[in-house]
């Protein structure tokens with residue numbers, strides 16, 4: 001865990017997200033779990049979505065229940081690439097809490113291969129989960145967010161959307177699509193008092209990065225101006241900023257990449 005400053009500890013004590021309901025997709029592990037912890041510490045009630053890791057999701061719920069933040073935490077299995085499952089996810093949030101204030105579209109996958117060897121299936125799986133999954137969640141949450149009279153959406157894109165990366169044509173396309181989607185929905189939903197922003201993490205220490213071969217990881221690390229990979233908690237702080245302190249910011253993309261892409 002990243003240690004926090006005294007001021008951060010004081011702000012968390014006020015719990016500015018008290019009474020707010022946040023849905024986090026892909027919350028069982030990695031960046032999604034860190035976002036969930038961060039928003040819970042700031043007082044939010046959380047819907048912890050996962051695809052297959054029921055045990056990890058329940059473990060996170062138990063951790064938050066024991067932490068004494070005072071929120072309520074609900075785990076919901078749903079594959080974000082499946083429309084009916086996503087509708088079920090948002091309905092479950094609504095039935096439990098009667099509202100949705102914050103939607104974090106975080107769930108994502110990689111299927112890395114250089115372009116000429118990439119199969120149509122590898123292309124589709126990544127587009128279906130990362131890009132269409134984000135569309136599905138936005139679409140299913142829209143009526144609830146609008147009924148609520150305002151809200152915050154944060155989509156997790158990637159630095160790779162902006163820089164490209166060998167072996168990640170599918171992923172770069174999906175993540176770049178998320179940026180275009182974010183800006184367009186930000187324009188369309190401003191009238192409902194809903195802000196829509198992106199975070200674009202660089203290489204961050206999660207299971208996703210662990211899949212990258214050791215020698216390539218070392219090469220990447222050498223190129224990062226801050227000389228280390230990011231921590232999931234550091235991405236979570238950027239997401240929390242959008243949720244807590246960014247009422248007049250919409251359609252933006254915030255890089256969290258140690259200076260690797262400027």
Ligand code: NAP
Pocket residue numbers: 025026027028029030031032049050051052053054056078079080081106107108109129133156157158159200201202203204205206207208209
């Ligand atoms: P991760 O450790 O592999 O975790 C992925 C999460 O997404 C898990 O909770 C997983 O659920 C969930 N998920 C995957 N497919 C899903 C589906 N179809 N429906 C619902 N949930 C699904 O990945 P991460 O590194 O934390 O990545 C989180 C987000 O940050 C992703 O969008 C990723 O593209 C983005 N990102 C990551 C990095 C990085 O370096 N790590 C950099 C830039 C952007 P299960 O546990 O149930 O499988």
